[in-house]
Amino acid sequence: MTRQFSRLLLAGCTALFITPLSHAQGDPDAGAQLVNQGDGSGAPCMACHGPDGGGNAVAGFPRLAGLDAGYLAKQIQDYNSGRRVSPVMQPNVDNFSEQQAQDIAAYYASLPVPASTAASSASESQLAMGKKLAEEGDWDNSIPPCSTCHGPGNRGVGDAFPALAGQHPSYIKQQLEAWQNGQRKNDPNQLMTAVAERLSSEQVEAVAAYLGTLSTQPAKAQ
Ligand code: HEC
Ligand code: HEC
Structure with a gap:
């Protein structure tokens, strides 16, 4: 069962690597304007995602x-x-063209990652459990390490596997629960659904807390 599952995952990952999403080039300057001033139809992105794109830990x-x-x-x-x-x-982006989406994406991707300010209240044993899941997985329950797909240090791989390192634990937890209860299901090949549905609520807390403590900067030498 475990071996079958890991083969499935590997096949899924490989398929994503060889069929990258095709996307046009975005213009970061046009994106900056939309993010900071909006397009007149609603709150600008920075109202929630912050002037530096750092988001908001408390609000998730x-x-x-x-x-x-x-x-x-x-x-x-x-x-x-x-x-x-x-x-x-949804109401923030429902009137954007594909080009505007590309412009905004190019702008956010170009921003430096702000230092995490979140103080973790997680216990040492929670963080240890999170680290084990992130790096070694929990094969008894057919859960592969997060880093299998999200890359070394969970700093992301290409356009399919987002960085988790340094993301707000409140948001990570919310997304894992959204996959568990079927609210989020936009992942290619249900790769994340298969992982999230195997996690216990204790594991969700632990891995979210651990990932939030990780550095977002690429490792200097490994
Ligand atoms: C009222 C607050 C608010 C505003 C304004 C807002 N967002 Fe969001 N954004 C959120 C929340 C909450 C989520 C998480 C939603 C979910 O669970 O899917 C989110 C998620 C996202 C994500 C997904 C990130 C990820 O890691 O998957 C993107 C991309 C995004 N927002 C872009 C934008 C852009 C672009 C704008 C401006 C056009 C914008 N947001 C405006 C609250 C906001
Ligand atoms: C088999 C590959 C795979 C594995 C293993 C995996 N993920 Fe993912 N994960 C994905 C993909 C693909 C996405 C992007 C889905 C999308 O495009 O919306 C994702 C997205 C996420 C997101 C959403 C990030 C955001 O910015 O919204 C979170 C949180 C997440 N994964 C957590 C985890 C955790 C925690 C683990 C380990 C317990 C894990 N993932 C293991 C494939 C994987």
């Missing part, structure tokens, strides 16, 4: 700065088309 608004442009553009398009459901986010 994700950090967008430094995420991959292709990943961001896909999420904006998914909200736009209703493939990703969020009553808070």
